[in-house]
Amino acid sequence: MTSAERDWPGVNKLRKLELKDLDAAMLAALKQTNDFVLSQGKPLDPVSKAAYDDIKARVDARG
Structure with missing residues (x-):
């Protein structure tokens, strides 16, 4: 999602966060x-x- 050849709005922000x-x-x-899949009316895997x-539980547990 953040490899060098990728270019989408917000990619640089995600790269910095990494x-x-x-x-x-x-x-x-x-x-x-997940939000994109749901916005397309498709079921979420x-x-x-x-x-x-x-991962959310892990991040939330850290505070």
């Missing part, structure tokens, strides 16, 4: 992807939801 907090960056990336929930 360098500071990989869990927070992964959470943001999963949220963006259960594994994607589980990954988001797991």
